[in-house]
Amino acid sequence: MSMLTSLSRRVFHHRTMSSFAAVAQQVKLDILSAxxxxxxxxxxxxxxxxxxxxxxxxxxxxxxxxxxLATLGDDVYFEPSTKALEDHMAKITGKEAALFVPSGTASNQIALRTHLIQPPYSILCDHRAHIEKYEAGGTAFHSGAAVTTVIPSNGHHLTLDDVKDNIILDTDIHFATTQVVALENTLNGTIIPQEEVIAISEFVHSHGKKLHLDGARLWHVAAETGTSVKELCDPFDSVSLCFSKGLGAPVGSCLVGTEAFIKKARAFRKLFGGAMRQTGILAASAAYALSYNFPLLPQVHQLAKRLEAGLEEIGVDILSKAETCMIFYDPASVGVTFDEIADRASQLAEPLVLGGSRLVVHIQTSESAVDDLLSVIRQLAEEKKAAGFVKPETPVNGSSKSRNVYMRR
Structure with a gap:
């Protein structure tokens, strides 16, 4: 009886291992092609x-x-490299604590949800703000908040008067009072003057409200103005800073604020599904970007300005100047369309990849790419001129230098 039992066990084990081998073969994956x-x-x-x-x-x-070389901890419990990154971010921003999160959208949405306690409430932001246009309605979904969007009266950035004119401070039951004012710096590559930020901050805080900054590209402001990150962050209760926009890291942003704020934000990160495990390799990538890629940003700005100057020399209208890394332009002023530029650029021996009115220069943009783009537009403009195109005195197709065409980030 025992011999039969032993044999049965061996047969069962053989069949199980054979079946497992088949399952393992099905599960197996090699993503590296030849x-x-x-x-x-x-x-x-x-x-x-x-x-x-x-x-x-x-x-x-x-x-x-x-x-x-990063540490191998679990960030839900404790991850040394990630904690070192968070401590460093808190230090350079002048805040008490920081939280590493998967994305800028997560950082903004967690920040708003942490600030907002009991509805009804609203936030106030620029009508072009990322939290309004490009976060999938997250402010309404996650926080149940209304959004008051404001068109800057100066066409460039929100001013204190813009905030004063649109903030909801009334206790009238018909309105959702403003609890958070959210600024973005840079916004489409443009810089908010720091004196304006300070004035808005003083006004917002005088009414007991919170001020949040989507500082995804705040690194560019620091690089362009020579202002410390701490000084740029001082007026805000919370700031989101991105490592993948501008700095070249693969993943991640940091949210900074007080100890109490970040403790609560950490709970919301878990609730939103944003708590991660072995994040050391991501934190190390961000650290590398801070050390070695941030110093490259002045060169990025210089290259963007060279691209802008080249476009102006051709006669192209500039809709938003290269204050940092972005240019918005309108080639209709030389009789050319975006589609014509993209089509011609795609036919080069080394193609260019373009997307409408926005041109973004980054730390891996080559100088030859800028030269080739200008060459394509110059050639098209010359062809249009030879065909009889004359630049009109009035705006083309209803466009003007004050009009901008915005793309997702």
Whole structure:
């Protein structure tokens, strides 16, 4: 009886292992193609000639190597490299604490949800703000908040008067009072003057309200103005800073604020599904970006200004100047359409990737890409002129220098 039992067990074990081997074979995956190294080289080349965003930058070999040395903790419990990044972010922003999160959208939405306690309430922001246009209605969904959007009276940035004219402080039961004013710096590449930020901050805080900053690209402000990150963050109760926009890290943002605020925000991060595990390699990538990629931003700004100057020399209307890394332009002023530019650029031996009126220069943009883009537009403009196009005195197709065409970030 025992011999039969032993035999049965061996047969069962053999069948189980055979079945498992089949399942394991089904589960098995190799994502590395035979040409993946060559493909990555080609992708890096493509990115150096892509003007659609600075989110498409990729880790360098050096960033990869640094990231592999990170600690291997679980961030829901404790992750040393991530904690070191959070402590550093709190220090350079002058805040008490910081929280590493997967994205800028997560950072903004967690911040708003943490500030907002009991509805009805509303937030006030620029009508172009990321939290309003590009976060999938998250403010309403996550926080149940109404949004008051404001068109800047100066066409550039929100002013104290804009805030005063639109903030809801009344206790009239028909209105959702403003609890948070949210600014964005940079916004579409433009810088809010710090004196205006301070004036808005003093007014907002005098009424017991909160001031949040979507500082996804605040690094550009610091680089362009020479102002410390702490000074730029001082007027705000909370700030979101991104590592993948501008700085070239693969993933992540940090939310900074008081100890109590970040403790509550950490709970909302978990609630939103944003708590992660072995984040050390991501934190290390962000640290590398702060150390080695932030110093590249002045060169980015210089290249963007060179692109702007080249467009103006051709006769193209500039809708929003290169204050940092972005330019908005209108080629209708030389008789050319965006589609014509994109089509001609895609036919180059080394194609350019474009996306409408916004041109974004980033840390991996090549100088040759800028030269080639200007060459394409110049050639098209010359062809249109030879065909009889004359630049009209009045705006083309209802466009004007004060009008901007905005794209997602």
């Amino acid at each position: 040409t993946h190294l060559e493909d990555n080289i080609a992708k890096r080349k493509e990115i150096s000639r892509t003007f659609i965003s600075d989110t498409i930058t990729v880790p360098t070999h050096e960033m990869y190597e640094y990231a592999t």
